[in-house]
Amino acid sequence: MKALIKRELAAYFYSPVAYVFIVIFLFSTVGSTFFLGQFFMTNHASLETFFVFHPWLYLFLIPAIGMGLWAEERAQGTIEILFTLPVSLIEIVLAKFLAGWFFIGVALLLTFPMPLTIAYLGDPDWGVLLLGYLGSFLMAGSYLSITLVTSALTRNQVISFILSVMVCFTLVLLGWGVFTELITPIFGVALTDVISSFSFSTHFQGMTRGIIDFRDIIFFLSITVGGLYINAMILEAKKGA
Amino acid sequence: MIQACNLTKAFGDFVAVEDLSFKVNKGDILAFLGPNGAGKSTTMKMLTGYLTPNSGHALIMGVNIQKDPIKAKGYIGYLPESTASYKSMTVVEFLRFMAEVRGLKGDQIQSRVEAVMKQTHLTQVATQTIETLSKGFRQRVGFAQALVHDPPVLILDEPTDGLDPNQKHEMRNLIKSMSENKAVILSTHILEEMEALATRCIIIDEGKIVFDGTPAELILLSKSHHEITITFESEIPQGLDDQIKELEGVSNVSSNKNNQLTVHPTEGQNLLHSVNHFLQDHHSHILEIHLEKGQMEEVFRNLTAGELV
Numbered sequence: 001m002k003a004l005i006k007r008e009l010a011a012y013f014y015s016p017v018a019y020v021f022i023v024i025f026l027f028s029t030v031g032s033t034f035f036l037g038q039f040f041m042t043n044h045a046s047l048e049t050f051f052v053f054h055p056w057l058y059l060f061l062i063p064a065i066g067m068g069l070w071a072e073e074r075a076q077g078t079i080e081i082l083f084t085l086p087v088s089l090i091e092i093v094l095a096k097f098l099a100g101w102f103f104i105g106v107a108l109l110l111t112f113p114m115p116l117t118i119a120y121l122g123d124p125d126w127g128v129l130l131l132g133y134l135g136s137f138l139m140a141g142s143y144l145s146i147t148l149v150t151s152a153l154t155r156n157q158v159i160s161f162i163l164s165v166m167v168c169f170t171l172v173l174l175g176w177g178v179f180t181e182l183i184t185p186i187f188g189v190a191l192t193d194v195i196s197s198f199s200f201s202t203h204f205q206g207m208t209r210g211i212i213d214f215r216d217i218i219f220f221l222s223i224t225v226g227g228l229y230i231n232a233m234i235l236e237a238k239k240g241a
Numbered sequence: 242m243i244q245a246c247n248l249t250k251a252f253g254d255f256v257a258v259e260d261l262s263f264k265v266n267k268g269d270i271l272a273f274l275g276p277n278g279a280g281k282s283t284t285m286k287m288l289t290g291y292l293t294p295n296s297g298h299a300l301i302m303g304v305n306i307q308k309d310p311i312k313a314k315g316y317i318g319y320l321p322e323s324t325a326s327y328k329s330m331t332v333v334e335f336l337r338f339m340a341e342v343r344g345l346k347g348d349q350i351q352s353r354v355e356a357v358m359k360q361t362h363l364t365q366v367a368t369q370t371i372e373t374l375s376k377g378f379r380q381r382v383g384f385a386q387a388l389v390h391d392p393p394v395l396i397l398d399e400p401t402d403g404l405d406p407n408q409k410h411e412m413r414n415l416i417k418s419m420s421e422n423k424a425v426i427l428s429t430h431i432l433e434e435m436e437a438l439a440t441r442c443i444i445i446d447e448g449k450i451v452f453d454g455t456p457a458e459l460i461l462l463s464k465s466h467h468e469i470t471i472t473f474e475s476e477i478p479q480g481l482d483d484q485i486k487e488l489e490g491v492s493n494v495s496s497n498k499n500n501q502l503t504v505h506p507t508e509g510q511n512l513l514h515s516v517n518h519f520l521q522d523h524h525s526h527i528l529e530i531h532l533e534k535g536q537m538e539e540v541f542r543n544l545t546a547g548e549l550v
Contacts, residue, residue, distance in 0.1 A: 003341035007327070014329040077325030081386070084289040085342050086315035239292060 001091045008099030012065075018103065021065050025107045028057050030114065045122025050114055051132045051208040055172045055200050058143045062104065063164040066147030067157045069096055070235070074155050083239065093232045097141075097148060097224075104140045108133065128210030135207030138220035139200055143168055145227030152234040168200070171223075175199025242267050242424035243288065243394055247297035250283050250448075257283040259448040260297070265424045265441075267393070270416065272439035272456075273428040276545050280448040281428040282322055285398050288426070289319045301394055315344070318387035322398040324379040328372035332363055332382055335371060336389055343390035357385040360415065376403040384412070388419070395419065397427040401434060413438050432537040446545040462543070463535030467511050469504040470533065474526040477502060481523070488515055 012018040029050065033039045037049030073079040082092055118124045143164075150163040173179050175196040184192045196202045203216040243265040250258045258280040265271045273281045286292040288299045290306040290313060299306045306313040326335055333354060340350040358364045361381040366374060371382055380403055387395060400416065401409045416425060416438060429435055435442050436456045444452040444459075452459060460466060482494045482502055490510035495503045506512045513532050520527060 003338055006341075007330075007338050010334075011327070011329070076328060077321060077323035078327055080286075080291055080321045080323075081319070081325050081339075083291050084314055084317065084319045084321075086311045086344065087342060088311060 001095050004095035005099045008096055012103050022107045025061055026110060029111055045118045045124040047129055047132055048208055054136050055204055058140055059168050062143040063147045063161045066144050067151055067160040069148060070151040071155055071157045089232050093228055097228055100144050101141050105137055108137055131210055132208040135204050139204050142220050142223040145224040148231045149227050152231050171200045175202035242302055244300040248287050248294045249296045250294050257448050263443055265426055267424050269441055270420045270425045270439050272435040272442040274435055274442060275445040279445045282398055285396050289317055289396055290314050316392055316394050318392035318395045320383045320387045320397040320400055324383050326371050326382055329370055331368050331370050333367040336385055339386045340389045353389050357388045361385040377408045380404055393423055395423050395425045400427055444544050451544045459540055460535040462540045465533045466535035467506050468533040469512055469516050470531045471502045471527055472529040473500040474528055
C-alpha cells in the first residue's frame with residue numbers, strides 16, 4: 001500500500017496539475033481573505049475571514065483535482081492492473097484517497113504566511129488557529145471522498161466534476177446563513193436546524209471559531225469514510241463494465 | 242497450476258463464457274484461440290480475479306482466486322490486452338513501482354527490474370516516459386511488468402499484438418524460454434503463433450470450448466491434412482491418376498491444369514512413401530512432391546464459424 005500511495009502522490013507531480021493547483025489554491029485562499037473578507041477591517045487577530053471562504057473554494061478546487069482520479073485509471077487501462085495486484089480493494093481506494101488528502105494538506109500548509117501575518121500584527125489564539133486548520137483539512141477530506149465517488153461513477157471527467165460540485169454545493173448550501181434564513185419560515189426552526197446539521201458550513205464554522213465539538217469531527221470523518229465505502233462498492237460493481 | 246472449473250460469465254443476457262473448464266500445468270503453454278468476442282479476454286480476466294464469474298471457480302496454484310484473492314493474485318503475472326501502464330511514468334519508475342506493490346524488497350527490486358529490462362530489451366529506453374514509446378516497446382513494458390516478480394503463472398492477453406515480425410519472433414522466444422518453470426496461458430488470433438509456441442491449444446467460440454488438444458491434433462482436423470500434390474514436368478501421363486487411385490489408402494485423386502495431381506488419402510493415412518515409390522517405379526518426370534500439413538485457418542474457420550461453412 002505504501003508503494004501505491006507513493007505512486008499516487010508522484011502522479012500529481014508528473015503533470016502540471018499539482019503546481020497549478022497549489023498556485024491557484026494559495027492565490028484564491030489568500031486573495032479572498034484580503035479582498036472579499038476585508039481582513040484588515042475586521043481588526044481581529046484571527047483567521048476567521050480566511051477560513052470562511054474555504055467551503056466555497058474547495059467546492060471547485062477539489063473536484064478539479066479529484067475528477068480524473070478513477071477516470072484516468074480507466075482511460076489508461078491501469079485499473080485492470082490495479083485490480084489484479086495482490087492488494088485489497090480497500091487498500092487501493094484508501095491509497096488514492098490518502099495521497100490526494102495528503103496533497104491537499106500540503107497545499108493547506110503552504111498558507112502558513114497567513115498565521116505568521118496575524119502573529120506579526122497581533123496576538124492570535126493558536127489553539128483556535130490550529131482547530132481551524134484541522135477543520136479545513138477534515139472538510140477537504142470529505143470533499144475529496146465525494147469527488148472520488150463521482151469519479152468512479154463515470155468515465156467522463158466533466159460529468160464527474162459537475163456531479164461532485166453539485167453534491168458538495170448542496171452540502172455547503174444547507175448550512176449557509178442566507179439559505180437557512182430563507183427556509184426557516186417554511187420549515188420552522190427545529191427542522192431547519194436538522195437540515196443545516198447536514199451541512200459542511202455548519203460544522204466547519206464552529207471549528208474555525210475555536211469550538212471543539214466532537215460531533216463536527218465525527219461528521220466530517222463519517223462523510224469521508226462513507227464516501228470511500230461507496231467508492232469501493234461502485235468500483236467493485238463496475239469492474240466488468 | 243492453473244485450473245478453471247466450469248467458469249461462466251454473463252453480462253446481462255449475453256453469455257460471454259459458458260461452463261469453461263481446463264487445466265494448465267508447469268511447463269505448458271496454453272494458447273487460447275477464438276474469433277474476436279469469443280470470450281478469450283473474459284476468461285483471462287476471470288483467471289486473474291479481475292472479473293467475478295457468475296458460477297464456477299478458478300484455482301491458481303491451488304488457491305481459489307475468489308476466496309483468497311490476495312494470495313492467488315500474488316502468483317500471477319498478467320499482461321492485459323490494452324498495453325496498460327501509467328503513461329507519464331518512466332519505464333524504470335513503472336517497473337520499480339510494480340515490483341514494490343508486488344512485495345519485492347530493497348535490493349531485490351533493483352536486481353529484478355534490471356533483469357526484466359534486460360530480458361525484454363528495455364534497458365535503452367529505461368528513463369523514457371512510457372507515453373513516448375512506440376507500441377512495440379509499450380507491449381514489452383507490459384510484459385516486463387508481468388515478469389518482474391518472477392511469477393509461477395503467466396497470463397498474457399495477446400502478447401504479440403502490435404509488434405513487428407522481428408519483435409514477434411523475439412517475444413515468442415522469450416515466452417518459450419520462460420515457460421520451462423511456469424504455467425503460461427496466452428491468447429492470440431494468429432494461428433502460426435499458436436503453432437510455434439503452444440504445447441496445447443483451446444479454441445473457444447461463443448464462450449464454449451470447441452477444441453482442446455495439441456496443435457498437432459488440431460491440424461489433423463484439416464481436410465487437406467496429408468494431401469499429396471505432385472507437380473509434373475509436362476503433361477500428366479495418361480491413366481496415371483487411375484493407377485494411383487488403386488493404391489492402398491487413397492480415397493480420391495484430382496488433377497488440375499498446372500500439371501498437378503492431388504492425392505487425397507483416407508483418414509489418418511500418410512501416403513508419401515507409397516506414392517513416391519509408385520512414381521519412381523513408373524519413371525515419371527516430376528518437379529515436386531508436396532505433402533500438405535493441413536490448413537490451420539481452414540480448421541479454425543470450420544470450428545468457429547459453424548453455420549457459415
